Amino acid sequence: MRGFINIVTIVLLLGTLASSQHPILNLTAEEVTEINGSLGSVPLFDQQLEVVKSQVDAAIAGGIDVPIPKDMAGGYTHGKHKENYKLMQKAGNLYQITGDESYAAFVKEMLMEYAEMYPNIGRHPANKSYATGKIFWQCLNDANWLVFTSQAYDCIYDYLTESERNKLEADLFIPMADFLSIENPRFFNRIHNHSTWANAAVGMIALAMDNDSLLQKALHGMEDDGIDPNEVDNDGGYIKREGVYQAGFFAQLDFAFSPDGYFAEGPYYQRYAIFPFLAFSYALHNSKPELDIFNYRDAILKKATHALLLLTDGKGNFFPVNDAMKGMSYQAYELITAVDIIYSLDANDELLLDWAALQDQVTLNGAGFITAKALMDHTPKLPAKISQNFNDGVDGTEGGVTVLRNGGLEVLFKYSTQGMGHGHFDRLSYGMYDDSGEIIQDYGAVRWVNIDQKAGGRYLPENKTFGKKTIGHNALVVNRQSHFNSQVKEADDNHPDFLYSDFSDSQVNMVSAIEKNAYDNTDMQRTLFLIDDDSSESTIMIDVLQATSTQANNYDLPMWFTGQFLKGNIDCPKSLTMLSPLGEDDGYQHIWKESSCKLTEDNYQFNWLTNLRFYSATFVAEQGDQVILGRNGANDPNFNLRPDPVIIHRRDGVKSTTFLTMVESHGQYSSVTEIPINPYPKYHKLRLDYDKDGYIMCSFESDDTEWQLLYCSTSTDETKQHKIKVDGESYKWTGVYQLTKNSK
């Protein structure tokens, strides 16, 4: 406790002695002058101003409520405090932009109520978090509060008297900054989105108060945190990252993103994490330009913003890998802030302007003003999106994700690191999307965020027992067991490897990755080819999944197709009068077994209809293979799972083997014209003609064309010549693969 008292003393001294310009965090005095002089002439900004005004005016009319903290997420006090900090931030901006003192008075009055309450409350009564907060059930939300409130305080700083400021700082801000750091080192000193919020909260209130000692702590972390390396958080993630001793904001910038701007937990959490990165950086950019924060680590925040925007499907929703809620999109306020701030730093980044035009909203700060102004002279087009790799790991060598985009389809291939506590055990899985939505889904998290009825909006038990399990993904399950036997530590310690990708051919885009650690004695390599057949409306994905094993295994390859099963080429009738779960654990216990049969033909082919589009999948069958049709919802006492369908290709009792699958997008339907266009696939007769020593030859055909794919999965040398002999005939090619199409 000695250290604590010392820091408080220093802070109080600094707080009263220092003097600096305000506002400086989210707006500067110069920006305020310019915005003020341009009101009424920048339509999107004016429009936003009106929206925010009417929100805050209504809140002022409704009166202030600062309730004693009590509820979990989804409950009243949680919602109210969340609303309060957002309102204060908005009112602060409004005060600066309009000069109307009623907004400043509103912020002041609310802050004073918080300053009255804060010294008298202990930790939140819920006590459900590894880092319980005071205003909220977790420190994370308290940090959210302080990030937003710092901006509000900064805006009304000069409106307050010195004694008012002293009271707020002594009773509220400094105790809260200390609570979020010294008193909660597990929360403050991690490399994690939680700590990014903590660092930003402490750093931003430090800037607002001009408190350098707090600022240094925010930037560089606490030296001695005494955290046990085996401690975990609520999501099962480790507090400490092996080999990483740094902490604080710079360490987050150093370690949170890969060099490509990818965030290991996936885009849903990256969206959440990027806000404190940007809000704090923007404040530093304004107040400490010498740090040149937006160029830090080769402009990592710009890369992270672009990565986020490009990790969206055709509807603009983030690919829902790992713990992710569906429907979160580029329209989130974090992305609006990100687009505006990053654009304001580089007026040449027209891609961001295209995104800003789609968002049709801006933030009420200088960056938003610049963006809104630029949009007045900008003819927006749909933001360009192409196939792209995003590496993972701090140095970019720990796998990653690839988006294949071709022929109207998007495939997100995942070979990234585990993503800590929010990671799923789904090495080499993929999801498929078209502009109507999900075609082959990633389930996302079993959670209903902020919906009180569902355990207060927290992660539900089925997230662990199903959501994270391998069978819940489009990933290979060996011996009915999840990757890494569902051990986060082992999974975090090992990553898949990127092998090769080629996006240079407009007809086919491809990517390959390998995973050697998910199972003992069994390696997996998956290669996806996304083929746009110009001569038809079809787009084809060829999925080559090679399992190499020294032992006989039972393999399951699930495909979580969305929508309505239409028909298969083998009669595989549904269970009529009884359903049982597919298994007893590892996620299988949550799947009702609806249908299963032995595959008697060389190919199993079925069609489904989703979002009024027709899709088909073709599996190459080996002797003894089965398909199983299932549906989510067994062992789900509280109706937490969605009743989604899955088809599983099962191959039992073999050592090394290759699963060859073709997915074809071929047609559409209209409920108004009732006309189906191309309800049946164009391609069939999928054959694995050769599969030896890493060499694959496969073929498929339509009524008038024959296609052949030659592929060497073991070399990435683009100049190497390959030759295989199949049924006495020689096939030669140069480089990793060769795809040929011939008329019949």
Place this chain on the structure above:
Amino acid sequence: MRGFINIVTIVLLLGTLASSQHPILNLTAEEVTEINGSLGSVPLFDQQLEVVKSQVDAAIAGGIDVPIPKDMAGGYTHGKHKENYKLMQKAGNLYQITGDESYAAFVKEMLMEYAEMYPNIGRHPANKSYATGKIFWQCLNDANWLVFTSQAYDCIYDYLTESERNKLEADLFIPMADFLSIENPRFFNRIHNHSTWANAAVGMIALAMDNDSLLQKALHGMEDDGIDPNEVDNDGGYIKREGVYQAGFFAQLDFAFSPDGYFAEGPYYQRYAIFPFLAFSYALHNSKPELDIFNYRDAILKKATHALLLLTDGKGNFFPVNDAMKGMSYQAYELITAVDIIYSLDANDELLLDWAALQDQVTLNGAGFITAKALMDHTPKLPAKISQNFNDGVDGTEGGVTVLRNGGLEVLFKYSTQGMGHGHFDRLSYGMYDDSGEIIQDYGAVRWVNIDQKAGGRYLPENKTFGKKTIGHNALVVNRQSHFNSQVKEADDNHPDFLYSDFSDSQVNMVSAIEKNAYDNTDMQRTLFLIDDDSSESTIMIDVLQATSTQANNYDLPMWFTGQFLKGNIDCPKSLTMLSPLGEDDGYQHIWKESSCKLTEDNYQFNWLTNLRFYSATFVAEQGDQVILGRNGANDPNFNLRPDPVIIHRRDGVKSTTFLTMVESHGQYSSVTEIPINPYPKYHKLRLDYDKDGYIMCSFESDDTEWQLLYCSTSTDETKQHKIKVDGESYKWTGVYQLTKNSK
């Protein structure tokens, strides 16, 4: 066969002797002149012209194919012939409007191919219809072909030489008209949408050929059809309607619609049926103005068009009662045609212009041109929709449907006649909708129209075993048996009765109807009150379902809510490891039983989330009541059913009883902000305070208000004074009901 030969002879004579103006069916020469002079000045018409041009140009470039008929709906030959007649009709219009002879040549060439083929084909090989066609598997599609082709022929009539016309008429049109009438009396001489198509087909080709004898047959039917009154069609509907001996187009106009323009099969089929009504009437309007056809039966076609438009939900989709496919809407070409034709007859009908503006398409005829021109000076608004009754039966006394619209909700209450072979056994059922879609659904038909994988697009077996059954609807099931024991004949012979409705109060709209024949010894009355609580965001529906019986019954009241079950106030856990069907027949065999429990509280209340909206339902429970949660899909070998959820309120072993249910719309959620607004209902403590001699008193409350509903279900006298004594206290009111709200 003697009659057949005679008619052909007369027709040939008339065909060669007569001479009249062309075009006259879908366009007139005067209209052509006017349109021609205005090209480039009426944007919507010009735009439509370009769309159609590019379609037809592409077809001309692609070449003509008139394949030998072979396939069912969904197959190639079916689709091709359907495409062909639509193309011919479009090309005919284009020829007239643009004067470009290549369009006429295209129609001529295609017609000649049909004339070559037609004499050489017999009945369609599928042989699956009660009236098998020649070009298609059913006469119905052949009639579609002839309706469209008549318009095409009329457009190029003057382009053809006399000998070309003679060939087409002798080899194609007259044999086809005879085939659709004389050779298929069951198809031609019914009161049914099939016969409307048949009458229109024969009548329109008669007008195109100026063949009066065929025209008379089309207008007045065949006198002697020799049909057995017990014959049924493929849908189980009776060919003949009891007591109706008329046939032909006038008889369709007389019997198809109720005086309010409602069509007994429901809006989905009304949409399908209205096209031949309008296409033929428009041709008669142009060529036989003396018939004054659009004023026939008090302008029944105008009423039918308005009824159709008003029987749509907030998204413009038809309420899917009876055999209906979901998603069919005001955007269907039949409705575009209807809106344009009816508007062109009455320029004061601004409501239709609002619909035309929403459609943003017009037909390529004089009516479409008038509509497009009128839209240039029209400021469109959302078409007005209010609560409304639509009576059923030829004289309007056989029940009907009511749309209640209040507080953002729409409820379609169904107490109409059976609707012949396409009717469902769901007396007094309802569906609930908001502007996001279905909240409490009507399942519609178990069918995937035109999707070949699903039995060629035909009705599936589960339509009979589930789709039509009472348990598949939001309707009361007595003793686990469907209404009328699923007998179409009995159901057709009996109708529910409308009792009372009141839409005069903006706070509450209500309707009541009664059904006395669905079960022996048990009558049902249902009264729905849709209440807009101005003081909150809630809208409430109070559902009073009174069953009056002389015997003890087992009652099931299903509610097919859509979306995700969130939580109930009683712990009613889901079956974990085994699912069985809810019963063995009458639709129960298709529902997996997921959960059930005895109701131990006075109220069972649960919430669900659908389309990001929060809803709750509250059931008043009596001693011994149960709730059952189920899901569709048992005994469904071919995955024909959607896996939709249902909750059933079960009350067994009682005689007369009242089910009192409250449904509340109270909140919404955003996947982007993740903020739930009002996730919990405002209202609770639903009580049935009094239930005797047809008098009902019920009450419910929020935290700050108490509501009371006093209702006399046995009198519709609005001036009558009522008095009941409840727990020693007297309650008085005047008229059918009284709703009061008091602060606590």
